Amino acid sequence: MIKYLITIVLTLALxxxxxxxxxxxxxxxxxxxxxxxxxxxxxxxxxxxxxxQRYGPDHKAxxxxxxxxxxxxxxxxxxxxxxxxxxxxxxxxxxxxxxxxYSALEKIDNDQTxxxxxxxxxxxxQEEKLEDGIVNITRFDLSNRIISGTFExxxxxxxxxxxxx
Amino acid sequence: MKCKRCFFVAATxxxxxxxxxQSGTCRRSILSFQxxxxxxxGKLIGTAGCSSSLRNGISWSGSYTYLVGNxxxxxxxxxILYQGNRYTGDMPNSTDKIQTxxxxxxxxxxxxxxxxxxxxxxxxxxxxxxxxxTVYDKPRKVxxxxxxxxxxxxxxxxxxxxxxxxxxxNYILAYSGEYSVRYHHKEWTxxxxxxxxxxxxxxxxxxxxxxxxxx
Numbered sequence: 465m466i467k468y469l470i471t472i473v474l475t476l477a478l479x480x481x482x483x484x485x486x487x488x489x490x491x492x493x494x495x496x497x498x499x500x501x502x503x504x505x506x507x508x509x510x511x512x513x514x515x516x517q518r519y520g521p522d523h524k525a526x527x528x529x530x531x532x533x534x535x536x537x538x539x540x541x542x543x544x545x546x547x548x549x550x551x552x553x554x555x556x557x558x559x560x561x562x563x564x565x566y567s568a569l570e571k572i573d574n575d576q577t578x579x580x581x582x583x584x585x586x587x588x589x590q591e592e593k594l595e596d597g598i599v600n601i602t603r604f605d606l607s608n609r610i611i612s613g614t615f616e617x618x619x620x621x622x623x624x625x626x627x628x629x
Numbered sequence: 630m631k632c633k634r635c636f637f638v639a640a641t642x643x644x645x646x647x648x649x650x651q652s653g654t655c656r657r658s659i660l661s662f663q664x665x666x667x668x669x670x671g672k673l674i675g676t677a678g679c680s681s682s683l684r685n686g687i688s689w690s691g692s693y694t695y696l697v698g699n700x701x702x703x704x705x706x707x708x709i710l711y712q713g714n715r716y717t718g719d720m721p722n723s724t725d726k727i728q729t730x731x732x733x734x735x736x737x738x739x740x741x742x743x744x745x746x747x748x749x750x751x752x753x754x755x756x757x758x759x760x761x762x763t764v765y766d767k768p769r770k771v772x773x774x775x776x777x778x779x780x781x782x783x784x785x786x787x788x789x790x791x792x793x794x795x796x797x798x799n800y801i802l803a804y805s806g807e808y809s810v811r812y813h814h815k816e817w818t819x820x821x822x823x824x825x826x827x828x829x830x831x832x833x834x835x836x837x838x839x840x841x842x843x844x
Contacts, residue, residue, distance in 0.1 A: 487820045492769050492812040493677065494722075512813050513764055546815075622765070 489517035491545070497624040499603040501610035505543045507551070507623035509584060509594075514551060516543035525611055525629035539611055541579075541625065546587055553582035553594075558611065560604040577601055579615055594618055656790070656843040657696045659706075663797055663839030664689040667714045669727075671830035674821065675771040675808040676727070677762035678720030683727070686716035688835035690799070694737060694750075706737040710752060710779065712799065714833055723764050729833065730757040731801055733779055746785045746793075753778040756803050758831070770811045773831070777803035785841050793841040801835075804828040 492513055495504035505516035505524060516524060526540045536557040544550045556578055582594035597617015603626075604611050615623035667688035673679050694708035709732070716727040733754025740747045753776065760771035783797030806828035807820040823829045 487818065488822050490675070490810060490819045490821075491817055492764060492810050494764070508765055511765055511767055513767070518817075 484520040486518050486520075489515070491515050491518045494622065495624065495626070497602075497612075497614055498626045499610070499612040500626060501605075501608065501612075501628045502626045503628060505541075505545075505551075505625045505627065507615070508621040509551075509619050511621075514545040514549075516545055516551075519544035519546070523628055525625075525627040527606075527609070527611075527629045539629065541627065543625075548585075548589055549587045550585045551583070552585075553579040555579050555599050555601070555611075558599075558601055558604050560601050579617070582617075582620065594620060597623075658844050659692075659694040659696070659708075660842045660844070661692045661694070661795060661839060662690070663795065663837035665835060665837030667716070667833055667835040669714075669716055669831075670834050671803070671832040674805055674829060674831055675773060675810065675819065676718070676725045676760060677723035677764050677769060678718060678725060680718035680720050680725075683716050683718030683725055686714055686727070688712060688714045688799075688833075688837055690797075690835075690837060690839075692735065694735065696739060702741055704739045704741060706735070706739055706748070706750075708735045708737065709733070710735050710750070710754070712779075712801065712835065714801075714835065723762060725760055725762045727758070727760045729759075729801075731755070731777060731779065733777070735779075744787050746787070748783055748785075750781045750783075750799075751779065756801065758805075758808075764812075767813070771808055772811070773805050773808040775803050775805050775831070777801050791843050793843070794838070795841045796838040797836075799835050799837070801833045803831045803833075805831050 494506040494513055495515060495517060503522060507514055524541060524543045528538045530537045539555040539558050542550060542552040559577055577599045578596055579599050580596045584592045584594055595618025597615055597620060599613050599615045601613040609629050611629060612626040665688060667686045669684045669686060673683060676683060690710065690712040692708055692710040694706040696704045696706045698704045712731045714729045718725045731754060733752035735750050735752040737748050737750035756775055756777040758773040762769045762771060779799055779801045781797055781799035783795055785793040785795040787793045806823065807818055809816055809818050
């Protein structure tokens with residue numbers, strides 16, 4: 465009986481933390497591009513601002529190290545940008561570079577970090593696959609578990625994130 | 630003979646001064662229209678950008694005052710004030726166009742002299758606050774309507790029995806704890822973390838000049 469109670473309480477606590485809405489965050493304003501693990505995310509899709517500070521969970525990035533030489537490490541980013549909307553993508557082989565100027569997608573060379581599998585789920589839970597793009601990782605700190613950077617590609621512009629994982 | 634002439638001149642002057650003073654104080658209603666620079670002294674809450682130019686704006690106002698009491702020098706007044714303020718600011722990726730409209734009943738004290746008058750006015754009313762901003766060229770509308778209070782002081786120089794030129798300094802004191810923002814077909818309520826009592830200062834100071842009409 466106690467086990468059931470603990471399970472129910474933990475589930476409720478987990479759900480409430482997931483659905484937590486931070487009313488102090490204005491979702492219409494882009495966060496600054498920081499490198500402190502501030503748990504901020506923002507980008508434009510078709511010119512409209514989407515940000516992730518208002519909605520949980522706290523950790524919006526997950527790091528998957530490479531298991532063998534043939535694999536590449538991946539960081540998955542999943543950010544809720546509205547009650548039922550989210551943006552997610554995978555950063556392949558994340559490396560800190562801090563490039564200040566973006567290159568056009570067609571000029572991608574082997575040294576650039578890209579993101580793939582970008583999906584935008586809108587408020588009606590309709591999933592849209594977005595184009596791949598370039599990520600400029602300005603901080604990738606495995607000891608403090610912080611990843612920060614800027615990204616751009618296709619319909620997504622002016623992207624920036626400063627997340628813990 | 631010379632003494633009689635002096636008495637006649639003095640009596641005429643006194644009589645005319647008395648009539649002028651009566652004409653300045655016997656009229657009980659004052660309509661006033663003014664405009665001038667305004668300064669946003671509070672915190673720029675809910676704006677898309679925080680450019681320094683956003684603090685400097687313009688104000689315009691109209692008021693009606695009815696004077697009561699029979700003392701010729703000091704009178705109390707009751708009336709109503711409308712004051713509008715506008716502030717604009719541009720940043721690389723955002724613009725702000727703040728407009729406030731303040732309506733309040735007024736209580737005032739007037740010190741009336743022959744050619745000029747001084748007054749102090751205060752009141753409490755409602756301030757409508759709108760910020761028609763853009764973020765990356767997309768429209769974003771902020772609304773923050775609040776109760777507010779005003780404190781003002783001014784003076785008037787009487788040009789004739791009906792008309793005068795006036796100047797005023799007015800401070801509208803307001804606090805806000807939240808605002809609503811409409812963007813991309815959705816409306817959010819935002820409650821920023823404020824340092825004091827769950828709200829912050831959104832006050833404004835204005836300096837204005839204009840005309841008064843007495844009737």
